[in-house]
Amino acid sequence: MGLLSGKATCNTHGQDSSYFLGWQEYEKNPYDEVQNPTGIIQMGLAENQLSFDLLESWLDRNPDAAGFKRDGQSIFRELALFQDYHGLPAFKKALVEFMSEIRGNKVTFDTSKIVLTAGATSANETLMFCLAEPGEAFLLPTPYYPGFDRDLKWRTGVEIVPIQCTSLNGFQITETAIEEAYQLAQKRHLKVKGVLVTNPSNPLGTTMSRNELNLLVNIITEKNIHLISDEIYSGTVFSSPGFVSIMEILKDRNCENTQVWNRVHIVYSLSKDLGLPGFRVGAIYSNDDMVVAAATKMSSFGLVSSQTQYLLSALLSDKKFTQNYISENKKRLKQRHRKLVSGLEKAGISCLKSNAGLFCWVDMRHLLRSNTFEAEMELWKKIVYDVKLNISPGSSCHCTEPGWFRVCFANMSEDTLKLSMQRLKAFVDSITTTLHNQSNHQSIKNSRRRSLTKWVFRLSFDDRVTGER
Numbered sequence: 001m002g003l004l005s006g007k008a009t010c011n012t013h014g015q016d017s018s019y020f021l022g023w024q025e026y027e028k029n030p031y032d033e034v035q036n037p038t039g040i041i042q043m044g045l046a047e048n049q050l051s052f053d054l055l056e057s058w059l060d061r062n063p064d065a066a067g068f069k070r071d072g073q074s075i076f077r078e079l080a081l082f083q084d085y086h087g088l089p090a091f092k093k094a095l096v097e098f099m100s101e102i103r104g105n106k107v108t109f110d111t112s113k114i115v116l117t118a119g120a121t122s123a124n125e126t127l128m129f130c131l132a133e134p135g136e137a138f139l140l141p142t143p144y145y146p147g148f149d150r151d152l153k154w155r156t157g158v159e160i161v162p163i164q165c166t167s168l169n170g171f172q173i174t175e176t177a178i179e180e181a182y183q184l185a186q187k188r189h190l191k192v193k194g195v196l197v198t199n200p201s202n203p204l205g206t207t208m209s210r211n212e213l214n215l216l217v218n219i220i221t222e223k224n225i226h227l228i229s230d231e232i233y234s235g236t237v238f239s240s241p242g243f244v245s246i247m248e249i250l251k252d253r254n255c256e257n258t259q260v261w262n263r264v265h266i267v268y269s270l271s272k273d274l275g276l277p278g279f280r281v282g283a284i285y286s287n288d289d290m291v292v293a294a295a296t297k298m299s300s301f302g303l304v305s306s307q308t309q310y311l312l313s314a315l316l317s318d319k320k321f322t323q324n325y326i327s328e329n330k331k332r333l334k335q336r337h338r339k340l341v342s343g344l345e346k347a348g349i350s351c352l353k354s355n356a357g358l359f360c361w362v363d364m365r366h367l368l369r370s371n372t373f374e375a376e377m378e379l380w381k382k383i384v385y386d387v388k389l390n391i392s393p394g395s396s397c398h399c400t401e402p403g404w405f406r407v408c409f410a411n412m413s414e415d416t417l418k419l420s421m422q423r424l425k426a427f428v429d430s431i432t433t434t435l436h437n438q439s440n441h442q443s444i445k446n447s448r449r450r451s452l453t454k455w456v457f458r459l460s461f462d463d464r465v466t467g468e469r
């Protein structure tokens with residue numbers, strides 16, 4: 001132990017969070033329709049498995065790309081030797097065009113401003129290394145993606161200060177909440193270097209409004225700080241209001257070539273929109289040349305492999321494919337989201353109205369024994385160990401109100417989702433019956449106590465009256 005570094009032995013990685021503990025429990029007893037039908041169903045993993053068939057049939061139609069051939073000739077040697085941190089130009093071009101397409105071509109992206117990274121995880125950490133010193137802070141609206149404690153803080157030494165959002169306004173960001181977070185950071189003697197948001201939000205499954213985005217631009221202008229917009233879920237917006245990228249707001253406000261323009265950075269990845277987290281493809285998009293240059297050098301520690309770039313440049317430059325994929329994927333997400341919401345409704349559970357993402361932000365406050373985080377953990381443990389569903393408690397996302405849970409819906413089959421909802425309904429019915437019985441029992445006890453009190457009172461009154469007589 002003494003021979004290891006502080007970093008290797010400190011526990012700020014966040015692996016003890018219930019978010020990761022739930023995954024560990026799932027690993028010990030994973031549900032399988034045939035092999036383990038009573039196992040734990042994984043609903044804590046934001047994976048998109050709904051459109052694999054579209055990717056697979058594209059691969060069948062394009063054996064050259066999958067076999068690393070160009071015009072029928074093998075390019076195996078070329079790919080095996082390629083390890084430039086600037087990436088394959090054809091891939092960067094295809095990626096920025098895909099990003100524009102997802103944003104309805106309202107904004108365009110320049111290949112010279114993009115840095116490829118091994119997923120958004122690496123992109124977020126790299127940006128922290130570029131924008132902040134250890135001990136400086138970024139403000140993040142709560143609830144936020146639990147992985148951020150690891151990605152933003154662990155190796156960089158950067159601090160996260162929460163912008164506390166509440167259910168009162170659907171967890172939207174307000175000027176007061178940002179100002180309070182800023183003051184809190186100052187009280188803790190932390191220099192604030194920026195704000196980081198996820199749009200669409202993980203875990204809320206909602207897109208940010210133009211008002212919120214404008215507010216963010218105002219704040220970073222006024223405070224002279226950075227804004228990182230993690231837009232990893234931008235292609236998952238399945239209902240109105242549509243997705244508005246921070247880039248669109250900057251363009252609308254004519255911010256090009258202003259100082260603010262250089263302080264806004266976008267994080268993207270193909271992990272969610274294309275459902276390829278295992279391919280490890282992410283990107284930083286920045287208008288600041290210095291950030292692009294520094295991040296490019298740092299990307300040596302997490303490059304995207306040349307085979308992956310080659311394959312995906314062929315896939316993403318097939319416009320007929322990308323157009324169909326984007327719309328079909330959204331349609332499937334919308335249907336699946338509806339199935340989850342109606343399954344929850346049948347169990348008497350509601351959730352925050354959402355229009356994006358691979359999850360719902362579910363309100364189980366009425367199932368808590370008390371309005372505390374202890375009660376939230378108690379309920380979560382019952383759901384994981386007894387109901388056998390791994391969902392993520394709001395506390396793991398730093399939510400300030402107990403009783404909210406993130407429930408994922410796109411990483412399983414429709415039958416598995418149906419089963420999960422049956423399990424949840426049976427559980428809710430059982431605890432509401434218990435609660436009902438308890439309250440009946442309590443009200444019988446109360447009414448007996450009231451009758452007894454009345455009787456004693458009457459007796460003593462009669463006594464008194466008799467005595468007084």
Ligand SMILES: Cc1ncc(COP(=O)(O)O)c(C=O)c1O
Nearest residue numbers: 119120121145198202269271277
């Ligand atoms: C908001 C957000 N950012 C980043 C990531 C990490 O993504 P990647 O798999 O591309 O590293 C995730 C993954 O869940 C996420 O939800």
